[in-house]
Amino acid sequence: MNAVLELEHLSVKYGTPQGPVHAVQDVDLTIGSGSIMGLVGESGCGKSTLGRAILRLLPDNADMQGSVRFDGRDLLSLSAKEVRDLRGRNLAMIFQDPMTRLNPLMRIRDHFIETIRAHDPAVRPEDALERAKEVLADVRVPSDRLGMYPHELSGGMRQRIMIALCLLFKPALLIADEPTTALDVILEAQILQLLQSIMHEYDMAVLLITHNLGLVAEFADRVAVMYAGRIAEEGATVPLFREPRHPYTQGLLRSVIDLETTKLYSVPGEPPSLLGDSVGCPFFPRCEKRMAVCETVFPEIRLVGEDRRKVACHLY
Amino acid sequence: MTEPLLDVRDLKVHFAVYRGFVQRLLGGGDAKVHAVDGVSLSVAEGEVFGLVGESGCGKTTIAKTLVGLVRASSGKILFRGEDVTHPEPKGLFRLREHIQLIYQDPHAALSPAMTVGEAVADVLRTHGLPTEGGERVPAESETAIRKAVYGIFDDVGLRPPSFYYEKYPDELSGGQKQRVVAGRVLGLRPQLIVADEPVAMLDMSVRARMLEFLMELKAKYHLTYLFITHDLATAKFMCDRIGIMYLGRIVEMGPARTIYANPKHPYTRALLQAIPIPDPERRSEKVLPRGEVPNAVWPPAGCRFHPRCPVALPTCGWEGRDFIAFLEERWLSSDLASREAAAGPPDAWKANELVVRRDVARENEKGVEGLVKEIVKQAGGPMAQAVYDIRVEDAQPPAWVAGISYGLVAALLGGTLWGLIAGLGGYVFGIVAVVIGWAVAAAVRRGAERVTPGIVGLGVVLTLLGVFVGDVTGLTIALWRLGFDISIVNVLAAYPIIVAASPGEAAIAYLFGLLGAAVAARRLRREMKESRSVVVEFLRPDPLGPKQVEDRTVECLLY
Numbered sequence: 001m002n003a004v005l006e007l008e009h010l011s012v013k014y015g016t017p018q019g020p021v022h023a024v025q026d027v028d029l030t031i032g033s034g035s036i037m038g039l040v041g042e043s044g045c046g047k048s049t050l051g052r053a054i055l056r057l058l059p060d061n062a063d064m065q066g067s068v069r070f071d072g073r074d075l076l077s078l079s080a081k082e083v084r085d086l087r088g089r090n091l092a093m094i095f096q097d098p099m100t101r102l103n104p105l106m107r108i109r110d111h112f113i114e115t116i117r118a119h120d121p122a123v124r125p126e127d128a129l130e131r132a133k134e135v136l137a138d139v140r141v142p143s144d145r146l147g148m149y150p151h152e153l154s155g156g157m158r159q160r161i162m163i164a165l166c167l168l169f170k171p172a173l174l175i176a177d178e179p180t181t182a183l184d185v186i187l188e189a190q191i192l193q194l195l196q197s198i199m200h201e202y203d204m205a206v207l208l209i210t211h212n213l214g215l216v217a218e219f220a221d222r223v224a225v226m227y228a229g230r231i232a233e234e235g236a237t238v239p240l241f242r243e244p245r246h247p248y249t250q251g252l253l254r255s256v257i258d259l260e261t262t263k264l265y266s267v268p269g270e271p272p273s274l275l276g277d278s279v280g281c282p283f284f285p286r287c288e289k290r291m292a293v294c295e296t297v298f299p300e301i302r303l304v305g306e307d308r309r310k311v312a313c314h315l316y
Numbered sequence: 317m318t319e320p321l322l323d324v325r326d327l328k329v330h331f332a333v334y335r336g337f338v339q340r341l342l343g344g345g346d347a348k349v350h351a352v353d354g355v356s357l358s359v360a361e362g363e364v365f366g367l368v369g370e371s372g373c374g375k376t377t378i379a380k381t382l383v384g385l386v387r388a389s390s391g392k393i394l395f396r397g398e399d400v401t402h403p404e405p406k407g408l409f410r411l412r413e414h415i416q417l418i419y420q421d422p423h424a425a426l427s428p429a430m431t432v433g434e435a436v437a438d439v440l441r442t443h444g445l446p447t448e449g450g451e452r453v454p455a456e457s458e459t460a461i462r463k464a465v466y467g468i469f470d471d472v473g474l475r476p477p478s479f480y481y482e483k484y485p486d487e488l489s490g491g492q493k494q495r496v497v498a499g500r501v502l503g504l505r506p507q508l509i510v511a512d513e514p515v516a517m518l519d520m521s522v523r524a525r526m527l528e529f530l531m532e533l534k535a536k537y538h539l540t541y542l543f544i545t546h547d548l549a550t551a552k553f554m555c556d557r558i559g560i561m562y563l564g565r566i567v568e569m570g571p572a573r574t575i576y577a578n579p580k581h582p583y584t585r586a587l588l589q590a591i592p593i594p595d596p597e598r599r600s601e602k603v604l605p606r607g608e609v610p611n612a613v614w615p616p617a618g619c620r621f622h623p624r625c626p627v628a629l630p631t632c633g634w635e636g637r638d639f640i641a642f643l644e645e646r647w648l649s650s651d652l653a654s655r656e657a658a659a660g661p662p663d664a665w666k667a668n669e670l671v672v673r674r675d676v677a678r679e680n681e682k683g684v685e686g687l688v689k690e691i692v693k694q695a696g697g698p699m700a701q702a703v704y705d706i707r708v709e710d711a712q713p714p715a716w717v718a719g720i721s722y723g724l725v726a727a728l729l730g731g732t733l734w735g736l737i738a739g740l741g742g743y744v745f746g747i748v749a750v751v752i753g754w755a756v757a758a759a760v761r762r763g764a765e766r767v768t769p770g771i772v773g774l775g776v777v778l779t780l781l782g783v784f785v786g787d788v789t790g791l792t793i794a795l796w797r798l799g800f801d802i803s804i805v806n807v808l809a810a811y812p813i814i815v816a817a818s819p820g821e822a823a824i825a826y827l828f829g830l831l832g833a834a835v836a837a838r839r840l841r842r843e844m845k846e847s848r849s850v851v852v853e854f855l856r857p858d859p860l861g862p863k864q865v866e867d868r869t870v871e872c873l874l875y
Contacts (some may be wrong), residue, residue, distance in 0.1 A: 186586060216594075
């Protein structure tokens, strides 16, 4: 299986009046074609920043280091124009809140026509509309919705239309940033099922960014757990859930409340501030298994076990 | 059996839908959002009752109604046997000392301009301090208030209290803010706390702590909770009894443990199945209900869940709208859509409760009827079984035809009558003629059920405007574009009458009127070429209400 996206030593640092905020630090990640990579973590861990960094959607005060290799090219070294060309064509992104992502003043068909013609000015509106109808059928939205405005549609339908807009150019990778957080559980399951069937048809890989461990367990092939801007653990889904190795992953899985929960557990303490430089493991203050070395030395990623799990922890 | 702490009986909360100014004047029907549409539940003292459902089901509306933020449209709310459905301001003030609300978004619940200490102190200043005997006494001094706030902060785990007193909300974490909100609520020593998604906005690793905290408070202060959430897993852990809500109604209600072990209502089953399990080795094929939660303004007939239910029966409430939705989905496949184009497109069908019809040309009627019968046969399933009859009938004339007839007759009659009475003071009777004609025609054209004073008023204003400006015809053309088709006929008839001074001119006026009628008739004949329609009629659904089944109530025809 070949890799569709390779992140190497990716770091994102925001310059703020109080000092540098290390939103993402030294992340290595590889996504194989046709697979779903789940990127999980809680609020503030840097997962959304990572997703946007790939597409160069960060504000001007973000300083990115490292490399983002896609289709043989390093996205970080491309010009803004070249990135704009790739974005929405070969690499697409859907966001959390479908309510605010569509232009309330434009009909749905104009969204499609504008998107298509932004990449291919030569395409005629009629042909763009035909392509729009094709992708709408793929996401099971009746084509009469093309004449409507976003506020006339339900949340689930808007999210499907967002997905359809991404599929127009058959991207190799779709980044989904909390795509179902604002939706109800039945709708969430429907959208994920839809994504799965589309992936097969379009031979597309998905980076699923979410805080919902259940989603990741149901749909992802591989899981990367982020904490304080770094990858704490990464590996194939089944072994990772069966035997989590990083203490944070263990704590996170224990604190999930599902239908079988009989006892509540929460990880003590709060996530650290990302302001300024830090030493040692960021999880040190909250870790039940901490050792003296963890306070001063940052644990590099090691490969552990038969499934070659990546773990950033001194225990291994 | 002891009286329940909270007893809600057949509660309905409807919100009016405000349409545009002109539409409202034309009386375009009253549309209401049926947010809560007949909910009955009771909460015993000391229990945790969970109200579970997806967004839009009405659970937050119930929460707001219980604390008086929203007005109930009908039904009763009894607290300790006392009717608190429509408390007047003084009663509401007292009620808030007994029923309180914890919000979903702790950041939005706290004023960013006050320290959190001040936020709680403010409540104590207004309502007084609680005493051992349960009474409330006004605080004697600021020191007493501060001391009480420190006590509350200590109770909710914000220690040291003096440190947290001076903090502003944006300096605290989500969990800390939620504790401040809880503290503020506890200052009033309520008996019933309605918690609306209290942990939904908190991270997973801190949710457990907050839930434990809520249970500690419950034990310490002898609280009763109405716990509102869409998270079935949390509800299972926290609640003694639950009620599952869908589109304004409770579909299943009873002891939490047995409902989770053995869910009866198909919606409950669907919800439980849809929850993603954080265990990849237990992935399973999910059977999800079709579609999404529909509009609460026009909820489905019969059982509201029937269009999505995987085990629906023919008697569950199938109606015309379901047929149109079915056609839409069927014709997502372009193959079928082009083969069955004669019966389409979906918006050519008009539904009216149990009946749905499509106009066809006389020469095509047999073909389309046969095609529709074939489609229904192929569809199979409960909807197809609910079809009572498929036939061809005479088409119903479009609404504006009625408008023309009424409007024209009204204008001519009115004009003549008034002319006879008022003589040649044509000014006034012309106005009356136009107004009547406009009003009636516009009302019918817009599908109004009656001519409202607004319609007549609009007619008067526009006529006067036109007369003063001296260009009634121009104004008419402008109005015509708004849909007042018939007004051209009216004014062509009435304009000369308004300025007529002699029978000769009145005759010319009536000639114009006839000319207008001829134009309208031609248009009518063109439209009536499609003079037949294919009709699909559904069976009347069985009546539906909550039924006691074993240890719970279920609202479903399967039981």
